[in-house]
Amino acid sequence: MTKTRGSGFGARASELAAIGRRFYARGWVLGTSGNFSAVLSRTPLRLAITSSSLPKGTLRASDILECDEHGRVVSKTKAKPSAETLLHVEIAKRRGAGAVLHTHSVWSTMLSDAWASGPEATLAIEGYEMLKGLAGVTSHEHRVIIPIVDNDQDMPRLARRVGDTLDRHPAAHAFLLRRHGLYTWGATLADAERHVEILEFLFETIGRTGGKPSWQ
Amino acid sequence: MTKTRGSGFGARASELAAIGRRFYARGWVLGTSGNFSAVLSRTPLRLAITSSSLPKGTLRASDILECDEHGRVVSKTKAKPSAETLLHVEIAKRRGAGAVLHTHSVWSTMLSDAWASGPEATLAIEGYEMLKGLAGVTSHEHRVIIPIVDNDQDMPRLARRVGDTLDRHPAAHAFLLRRHGLYTWGATLADAERHVEILEFLFETIGRTGGKPSWQ
């Protein structure tokens, strides 16, 4: 366990709540959409994660709970973890991510719907300086692939599909759920938040130029 | 009467004012547009409702008054209730709603104008994860119908038309007044505010993809 529960959980919970309020202000998590997590320990896997069905504009640290690698709540609380906890667990395991953020923006919803469906659906982005803010990207000439996964209310099935997609795209920084939103992650919460901002910027830019990158 | 006038009215008035300031910040109630109500009691029906013709960016609890089931003011005040009080009463009665919120956004105004007129005009939305934030919707595969009602300055006549529309669409969470705006409601103010955010998100998404849902 790299971090003790005490200070680790409290600090992560406060940061997750602040991220939620910032994303709400930008219109990326309206309604009760969006959920956010940070890894507290690896062995055993423990996540700090948002409770289910909360508005994000007033999110507080006390709205964050702790869950294990099966998405079961470890904290003493009556609250339920986000319905999409299994997706967070899947990403934390397969990517070794320290934080996972999920948003529902207008532009990500639109772009997720602009490509044919099926396991091969991807959004490719290339040529933008802003790409350099993604971990490991050092030139605007880099081609970033964002898989698009069909939405599903069966969470174990969707988690497996997400797992398969992550395995097929080992370099991906993010994926889109169709007509649903963005999942991205990073080594730290700051990295994951930066990824959200960069990808939202790129989605808006591509969306405004006609829904498909101009170089296609 | 499920709630006493004292604490109930004051708390609801503060919440209504805070909602008005939040909606103003997002540009959903510019000018003096928009009006908001919360049910204080059912028998007899009493509503806390915004006074007429106020800017919403500086709305305070003292700008809220109390009215009865005929839209008559019960509070000791010289202020007039919103001109559209009868619509709030109609919705509170027919839906058993605990709160009714009315906004004038750019996207709702545009979408309300994109379909043919007449009593059968509706906007259908389907396939978006965000729909799950509407009360009782549990899958993105749900089809939500939003009736579009022609605008009218004759309030009793418009209230009857709204009543008929609500009866014809018993599952509707909301309706649009043509070139006017959105009415939605919920069991609580929090539910109604969530509905506004979700529907505004969907209107913008559909509006940006060309004014009609892509699956039509």
Add this chain to the structure above:
Amino acid sequence: MTKTRGSGFGARASELAAIGRRFYARGWVLGTSGNFSAVLSRTPLRLAITSSSLPKGTLRASDILECDEHGRVVSKTKAKPSAETLLHVEIAKRRGAGAVLHTHSVWSTMLSDAWASGPEATLAIEGYEMLKGLAGVTSHEHRVIIPIVDNDQDMPRLARRVGDTLDRHPAAHAFLLRRHGLYTWGATLADAERHVEILEFLFETIGRTGGKPSWQ
């Protein structure tokens, strides 16, 4: 003189500064664009008006000065009044307005450019509920005419052209300067600010539906 200089000027100056900061937050007076005035007295005519070339995000009451009916500064100050002071004077005189507000938004700039030039250029808006927030309009079925005046750096000449336009359109609540921005006014600062919000809303709505009202 309906108001004394002392309290009148200070109160108006604070209100003008607060309006400037609100409009800046919405992106309606970027750079050093925009200027605002309030009538302090009618006989002789005295205006509180923004100094020239100031950013509006940090506008303070001390940035407001007093000028007479010829646009000459009456306050003891080295600051210059807005270059467009003569337009404010013209509107205050011909309309009896108590306040005049001028903004430069993206949508007003775009719409001002979408119609043929010449003295007959107008933007007509009809059918929107939001129109009822304009002084004297009681139904969405009202047709509002907004004249479009060609821009000019010769202020006395532009002021005469504005005067002629106001005379030709006695019912107009506002006019657009081509590729420049919006002028509107009201009996009070609150009325004029409401007019700005309503007209900006309508410009964005019309602009997003293709640059021309759909009913044309």
Add this chain to the structure above:
Amino acid sequence: MTKTRGSGFGARASELAAIGRRFYARGWVLGTSGNFSAVLSRTPLRLAITSSSLPKGTLRASDILECDEHGRVVSKTKAKPSAETLLHVEIAKRRGAGAVLHTHSVWSTMLSDAWASGPEATLAIEGYEMLKGLAGVTSHEHRVIIPIVDNDQDMPRLARRVGDTLDRHPAAHAFLLRRHGLYTWGATLADAERHVEILEFLFETIGRTGGKPSWQ
């Protein structure tokens, strides 16, 4: 040296940090994009400049460092200056600018991509009143030329290309890096910030009217 290091650096650092937070709020420097500098002295040339790879929403004066005319850090700090420091130095030298600001907005990214590539690529803007906020422009009839420079990760090479472009366009107030963003400058930080606001306004206006100025 026109300003002493002491008070000069601290004041400039605070101003640069405040500009960063304002631009972040408008969505012009998402991720860790954008960098800002102010000239502290001319002989020898010294710049206060943002450290590399920082989010701008929480920028503080302590995130600013001092560098010389070769882009080398002069401050005692382990932080690295912005990767694009050489571009700031180039602009400060060739234009005598007192401040240089670089932003990554959606509209500037889109417009930088809408013209053919090559050393002759330029965006011409004419006819807008807002142009008068650019230093030395006194009429909307002025034609402003904004060169578009192809992006490059080789900073010394890009700095030379920028230098050549500045020499070829001695009247330019700004240039665009293709699919990257805006560089503009001014005699003071306030002038440079005003230029950013004006150019962003014009990019959005031109972008929304179809990506090319309507008079072309």
